[in-house]
Amino acid sequence: MxxxxxxxxxxxxxxxxxxxxxxxxxxxxxxxxxxxxxxxAKPFEGKKLTVVTANHPWGEAIKPLIPEFEKETGMKVDVQSYFEDQLTQKLTVQFTSGSATPDVFMYRPLQEGKQFAKNGFVQPLDEYVKKDPNYNFDDFSKSAIGSTTVDGKLTGIPVITEQEILYYRKDLLQQAGIAVPKTIDELVAAVKKLHDPSKEIYGFVARGQQSPLVTQVSSFLYSEGGDFIKDDKATVNTPEAIKAFSTYGSLLKDYGPPGVMNMAWTQAMGIFAQGKAAFYTDASAIYNNATDPSKSKVADKVGFAVFPAGAAGAKPYNITSWGLAMNAKAANKDAAWAFMQWATSKDIVMKTQEKGNTGARASIWNTEEGVKGLPAELVNVIKESSKIGVDHDRPVLINVGEARDIVGGIVLKAMLGEDVKAQAEKANKDLQALIDKEKGK
Amino acid sequence: MGYNWFDRNLKWIYTMPALLFVLLMMVFPILYTGRISFYEWSMSATEPPRWVGLENYKALLTDGRFWHAVGATFTFTAGALFFQAILGIAIAMLLNRTFRGQNLVKTLFLLPMVATPVAMGLVWMLIYEPTIGAANQMLKFFGLDPLLWLGSPNQVLPSLIIIDVWEWTPMIALIIMAGLSTLPNDPYEAADVDGATAWQKFRHITLPLLRPTIVVALLLRLIDVLKTYDIIYATTQGGPNFASETLNLYGYVLGFQYFKMGPASTLLVLFFLLVMALTLALIWVRKKVEA
Structure with a gap:
């Protein structure tokens, strides 16, 4: 038996x-x-693909288009969506345990890109993008690709690009007879003039939470002629850097709404959309929250401008905030690439951009259909910013989280009215230690 | 043969599932965390953990941010427990009388406890918003100066304590109400005969008889308050200026934002010892009280 x-x-x-x-x-x-x-017909008949997206308008825009892709290829695509932080955590845990799913995922190149690449989580795509000449990879903006490239290897395809821009209240500026600020000095002067707390109008609002604010103070830093890191040397204690951090911090301290230190973009944008602030600097990608009448009390009064110039000119960031990458352990890489190629093809980028998702393909920005989903004024600001933009908005390190807390701490001291210079010296040492540690490996 | 074997090993067979569960889901993670606390590891799949001995412990014990987190944890815990105990007992006494709609009030009263903490955190964030939130509108209505609430390093812990008190006082009240219903009647009748006032009855009969129940309620809450994570992460993420960064939050930041699994595990081991020490101390107090 x-x-x-x-x-x-x-x-x-x-x-x-x-x-x-x-x-x-x-x-x-x-x-x-x-x-x-x-x-x-149907090269991937019966294949199953898992795609993970963030809770982001791009995910919402791509989902209804997927059945078409499934019909063409015979593939079954399973899409899951998560909140930003949850997404990072889920991906990290899954990849650490060597999981073959998800095959394709949305990620934040400047936040997780370097870490994912170093840990061998992501599949380099340099060979894949060359496979099909019709894909036309050269169409993607250079600084957008710069954001998704780690140590010379392409680790992701840019999906969403964004720039730091200046949001302002057209009506308030008009009433006070103030022109749209072209320089940071003009901005500070205008903010002072429009600040009127007795009427609950604050001159300026932006992110005040330690870690979230770092990306938005970056354009101040570049425009004053500084950067977080230059040639592996931490440079957050230079006079330019201290000037930039102090300007941002004191704008919020003296002319910002109360409680600004606990504001990430949702709260800061909330204050602006409630009509309580005259100026606001943040990413272009969230403009919809200011111009959608169902979310904003000042929808018809919002103006957009290129980030104002400092001592070194206007240098806003122009980065890939979201990219699409492939799991290095994906079971069927050809199928995974087929999906990525489709999702970032000219046709699909056109369709997602029509819904307000600011993509990275230059050719789309030059077509009328490609920009019709966006306010005309914003399109000009974005095009202008893309030309002068810097390809990172935070210290580009593996341990971005810690670097952000270190830099954010300097601005926090400015907001608290404490010694900025002393904190900058301390932060510079901490940041240098972090850089050295990563280089040492 | 089968039956006999089964009979002889009955005690093992029946306890096996529970034993396995505890081993797999509790003992193993704790031991594994203990192991990682001696390593340096960034969750990398290509670089294995590196043995560093006691380095993580040394670094953490000399880290100002760690001690600040210890302080924040204790302030938060002490504040929350203090108000929850007083309010919990008061509310239990109040609801213990019979009145119309008693059950409805009791049910409504439990709602904060069953609501999702993260969702409530977001709601409280709106309430606390200094410019447009309800909290400052209310202060203004009473002619008081508006506060910064979560937006100020000095006010953030009290603001968080208010949220925790709002959410968890019902639990203390619930346990104490259960305790009240078991109290004997005779001492009260005797006190009535002696002409004791309501306060005297509460102070000299109810409280002493309730003491064991109160200690149990506080013990359960203590363990939970120490570990509070959800409402703090949802409202402030430890800010501003790390003012509301408790040990649990710092552990999360070290592990999942800085990807330093070694120090994160070290912190959790120390935290585990701390919670255990406090719990043992309270159990000891309880034995004293009951003796």
């Missing part, structure tokens, strides 16, 4: 092995057919 079971078992094993080998061959030839014929 026992022997019989054993026999049956090995027979079964042989059958299964043979079947899977056959399936393997079958799969291989199907892919080849797909490549040669191009239109050869």
């Amino acid at each position: 026992k022997r019989m079971t054993k026999k049956m078992f090995s027979a079964g094993l042989v059958t299964v092995t043979a079947a899977s080998m056959l399936a393997g061959c079958g799969g291989g030839s199907a892919t080849d057919n797909g490549k040669e014929g191009g239109s050869a």
Whole structure:
């Protein structure tokens, strides 16, 4: 009896092995057919793909288009969405445990890119983007690709680009006879003039939470001629940096709404959309919250301007805030790439950009359809900012989280009215230690 | 043969599922955390953990931010427990009388406890918003100066304590109401005969008889308050200026924002010892009280 079971078992094993080998061959030839014929029907018939997106308008825009892709390729695409922080945590835990899913995922190149690449979580894509000439990868903006490139390797495809811009209240500026500020000095002067707490109008609002504010103070830093790091040396204690951090901090301390130190973009934008602030600097990507009448009391009074110039000119960041990347352990990389290529193809970028998702393909920005989903004034500001933009908005390190807290701490001292210079010296040492540690490995 | 074997090992078989669960889901993670606390590891799949001995412990014990977190944890815990105990007992006494709609009031009263903490955190954030929130509108209505609430390093812990008190006082009240219903009647009748006032009855009969119940309620809350994470993360993420960064939050930041699994585990081990020490101390107090 026992022997019989054993026999049956090995027979079964042989059958299964043979079947899977056959399936393997079958799969291989199907892919080849797909490549040669191009239109050869359904190259990925029966394949299943897991895609993870953030709770982001891009995810909402791509979901309704997926059935079409499934029909073309025969693939089954399972989409899951998570909140930003939850997404990072989920991806990190899954990749650390060596999971083959998700195959394709949305990520923040400047936040997680370097860490994911260093840990071997993401598949380099340099070969893939060259496969199909019709994909036209050169169409993507250079600084956007710069954001998704780690140590010379392409680790993701840019999906959303954003720039820091100046939001302002057209009506308030008009009433006071103030022109739209072109320099940071003009901005400070205008903020002072429009600040009127007795009427609950604050001159300026922006992010005041330690870590979130770092990206928004970055454009102040570049425009004054500074940066977080230069040639592996921390540079957050230079006179330019201290000037930038002090300006940002005191704008919020003296002319910001109360409680600004607990504000990330949602709260800061909330204050602006409630009509309580005259100026606001933040990413272009969230403009919709200011101009959508269902979310904003001042929807028809919002103006957009290029970030004002400092001592070194106007240098807003122009970065890839969200990219699409492939799991290095994905079971079927050709299928995963097929999805990525489709999702970032010219046709689909056109369709997602029509819904307000600011993509990275230059050709789309130059078409009328590509920009019709956006306010005309904003389109000009974005085009202008893309030309002068800097390709990072935070210290580019593996441990971005800690670096952000270190830099944010300097601005916090400015907001508390404490010694900015002393904190900058201390922060510079901490940041340098962090850089050295990462270089040492 | 099968039956006999089963019979003889009955005690093992029946306890096995519970034992396995505890081993897998509790003992193993604690031991694993203890192990990682001696390593340096960034959750990398390509770089294995590196043995650093007691380095993580040394670094953490000399880290100002760690001690600040210890302070914040204790301030928050002490504040929350103090008000929850007083309000919890008062509310339990109040609801213990019979009145119309008693059950309805009791049910409504439990709502904060069953609501999702993160969602409530977001609601409280709106309430506390200094410019447009309800809290300052109310202060203004009473002619008081508006506060910064979560937006000020000095006011953030009291503001968070208010949220925790709002959310968890019902639990203390619930346990104490259960305790009240078991109290004997005779001492009260005797006190009535002796002409004791209501306050005397409360002070000299109810409180002493309730003491064991109160200690249990406080013990349960203590463990929970020390570990509070959800409302703090949802409202301030430890800010401003780290003012509301408790040990639990700092542990999360070290692990999932800085990806320093070693120091994060070290912190959790120290935190685990701390919670255990406090719990043992309270159990000891309880034994004293009951003796």
